[in-house]
Amino acid sequence: MDTPSLSTLGQHLQSLRKAQGWSLSQLAAAAGIAKSNLSRLEQGNGNPTLDTIWRLAVQLKVPFGTLVAPIAVPLGEDGVEVRLIDQGKESPQVDAYWMRCAPFTTRVAEPHTPGARGSLTLISGHLEAGPEGDTRRLAAGDTLTFAADRAHCYRTSDDWATLLVSVVYHGESHR
Amino acid sequence: MDTPSLSTLGQHLQSLRKAQGWSLSQLAAAAGIAKSNLSRLEQGNGNPTLDTIWRLAVQLKVPFGTLVAPIAVPLGEDGVEVRLIDQGKESPQVDAYWMRCAPFTTRVAEPHTPGARGSLTLISGHLEAGPEGDTRRLAAGDTLTFAADRAHCYRTSDDWATLLVSVVYHGESHR
DNA sequence: ATAGAACGTTCGTTAAAAGGAACAACGAGA
DNA sequence: TCTCGTTGTTCCTTTTAACGAACGTTCTAT
Numbered sequence: 001m002d003t004p005s006l007s008t009l010g011q012h013l014q015s016l017r018k019a020q021g022w023s024l025s026q027l028a029a030a031a032g033i034a035k036s037n038l039s040r041l042e043q044g045n046g047n048p049t050l051d052t053i054w055r056l057a058v059q060l061k062v063p064f065g066t067l068v069a070p071i072a073v074p075l076g077e078d079g080v081e082v083r084l085i086d087q088g089k090e091s092p093q094v095d096a097y098w099m100r101c102a103p104f105t106t107r108v109a110e111p112h113t114p115g116a117r118g119s120l121t122l123i124s125g126h127l128e129a130g131p132e133g134d135t136r137r138l139a140a141g142d143t144l145t146f147a148a149d150r151a152h153c154y155r156t157s158d159d160w161a162t163l164l165v166s167v168v169y170h171g172e173s174h175r
Numbered sequence: 176m177d178t179p180s181l182s183t184l185g186q187h188l189q190s191l192r193k194a195q196g197w198s199l200s201q202l203a204a205a206a207g208i209a210k211s212n213l214s215r216l217e218q219g220n221g222n223p224t225l226d227t228i229w230r231l232a233v234q235l236k237v238p239f240g241t242l243v244a245p246i247a248v249p250l251g252e253d254g255v256e257v258r259l260i261d262q263g264k265e266s267p268q269v270d271a272y273w274m275r276c277a278p279f280t281t282r283v284a285e286p287h288t289p290g291a292r293g294s295l296t297l298i299s300g301h302l303e304a305g306p307e308g309d310t311r312r313l314a315a316g317d318t319l320t321f322a323a324d325r326a327h328c329y330r331t332s333d334d335w336a337t338l339l340v341s342v343v344y345h346g347e348s349h350r
Numbered sequence: 351a352t353a354g355a356a357c358g359t360t361c362g363t364t365a366a367a368a369g370g371a372a373c374a375a376c377g378a379g380a
Numbered sequence: 381t382c383t384c385g386t387t388g389t390t391c392c393t394t395t396t397a398a399c400g401a402a403c404g405t406t407c408t409a410t
Contacts, residue, residue, distance in 0.1 A: 009225070024358060034399045039359060047226050049367080049397065050184070050243065064243060068225060085260060085273055086298050086337060092316045094298045096339055098260055098271075119296050119318050121341045123271050124263030141267045141343030143294050143320060162261060164271055164339055166296045168316030199388060209369045214389060224367065224397080 009068055010044035016060045016067070017042075031055040079105035080154070085164075097165045099154070101127065106155040108132070111148070117168050118148035125161035129154045184243055185219035191235045191242070192217075206230040255282045255329070260339075272340045274329070276302065281330040283307070286323070292343045293323035300336035304329045 017027050024042070028035035033052055040046045048056075057064040079102035086096045101107065112118075120129060121143045128135045129144060131152045136144055146152060148167050192202050199217070203210035208227055215221045223231075232239040256275045263269035276282065287293075295304060297313045305311050306325045313319060321327060323342050 023356080025356075035358080036360080036400075037398055040397090043359090046397070047224050049222050049224055050228060051222050052398080053225060054243075068229075068239060085339070094296075094316050096273075096296070096298050117316070121269075121271070121294050121296075121339075123261050123269045123341065140263050141269050141292070141341075143318075143341075145318065162263065164260070164296075164341060166298065166316075166318075166339060198386080200386075210388075211370075211390080212368050215367090218389090221367070227368080 009048075010042045012067065013038075013056065013060075014042045016062065020060065022059075027056070027059060031059045080107045093169045095167045095169075097167075099163050099165055101125075101154055101156045101161045101163075103156050103158055103160055106153060108151060108153045109148075111150050111152075112167060113169055114149050115169075116148040118146050118152065119166045119168070120144045120146070121164045123162040123164060125156070125159045127154060127156055127161040127163060129163075184223075185217045187242065188213075188231065189217045191237065195235065197234075202231070202234060206234045255280060268344045270342045270344075272342075274338050274340055276300075276329055276331045276336045276338075278331050278333050278335060281328060283326060283328045284323075286325050286327075287342060288344055289324045290344075291323040292320060293327065294318070294320045294341050294343070296339045298337040298339060300331070300334045302329060302331055302336040302338060304338075 017024070022030075024038055025035050028038040031038075032055055037046075037048075037052065038056075041048055041052075053068060054064070057067045060067065081100045083098045084095065085098050087093070120138075122138045122140055124140050126140075127138045129138060129152070130136050130146045131150045134146075135153065135155070138144060154161075154163075192199070197205075199213055200210050203213040206213075207230055212221075212223075212227065213231075216223055216227075228242060229239065232242045235242070255277070258273045260271040260273050262271070295313075296318045297315055299315050301315075302313050303310050304313060304319060304327070305321045306327045309321075310328065310330070311319055329336070329338075
């Protein structure tokens with residue numbers, strides 16, 4: 001496994017810069033780094049320092065993580081990538097996930113503990129989701145709540161899908 | 176302006192490592208970096224390379240940005256912290272936010288573009304939220320959808336609140 | 351045309367990040 | 381007690397990222 005696709009960083013860096021109307025020289029000056037440095041980075045060579053990345057992120061006004069790990073992150077084997085965003089500690093417990101599914105993939109999730117409910121918001125793309133046998137087709141912006149204590153699935157057809165999922169575990173303690 | 180508090184990175188790095196039961200030597204070996212390197216980083220000195228950060232993030236299983244900008248990020252002046260999780264690029268456009276409010280704070284959000292709708296899931300704590308004059312009290316796990324093209328607010332009383340918010344901009348292009 | 355200013359690239363030098371070995375400190379077992 | 385293994389730190393060395401200047405280009409204005 002290698003670094004987060006150095007070339008990807010370069011491309012992303014460049015597209016962000018151009019999108020904001022900066023020239024390479026300008027951005028380098030504003031960020032306080034040598035333009036030779038920035039040039040090399042955009043070409044996909046090089047392995048920038050935290051300090052360098054940070055300065056660029058500030059000037060480009062991106063949340064930092066966005067700069068280095070563009071949306072196109074490594075997917076899991078099954079074409080689905082899941083990231084835990086946050087976890088509530090109180091009762092009822094709530095887990096929040098960010099999720100991305102490649103086209104033509106199906107992900108079947110095991111039932112959670114009894115009483116658990118899921119809530120889903122589609123950020124982009126199209127998705128068919130819900131308890132098995134009772135799925136719904138969703139478009140960007142749609143939300144869906146469903147019983148998470150039964151097997152449920154996420155299925156894409158010819159489009160990607162990015163979504164937010166939160167699971168609420170009713171009942172005292174489920175772990 | 177200086178780098179993202181190198182010392183903060185160090186502390187966070189160390190707490191993450193210990194939380195997962197790694198020893199410094201183990202983690203360094205697993206990540207494929209010299210332990211002298213990791214040691215120096217945890218002490219707050221040094222300015223790690225993207226490659227180094229990446230390898231550590233992978234082993235610690237954190238979304239990378241989390242490593243350098245820890246969860247307990249500085250709250251805004253108003254006691255509210257907001258993080259952009261993701262942005263859809265298609266139509267309708269959808270923005271996804273993670274948000275955390277300190278006790279006894281009120282955040283009033285400007286109306287978004289006409290037709291915009293908001294969707295909210297409370298991850299932990301208690302919160303009163305919604306369009307002004309039509310707010311609802313929410314507990315962990317509750318969800319709420321509301322018209323986002325009117326001024327709306329988020330208010331906590333004696334408890335913290337962590338939530339997921341997504342905004343759907345209906346209409347062709349709103350920017 | 352022609353001087354000027356900006357663009358982005360390539361080069362050699364320098365500063366510093368990463369590597370590697372030696373180190374003292376601590377705990378577990380024989 | 382004494383050894384062995386592991387902890388995390390501190391050196392010194394090697395590698396390399398960042399710098400700064402020079403370069404060829406392109407475009408504009410005189």
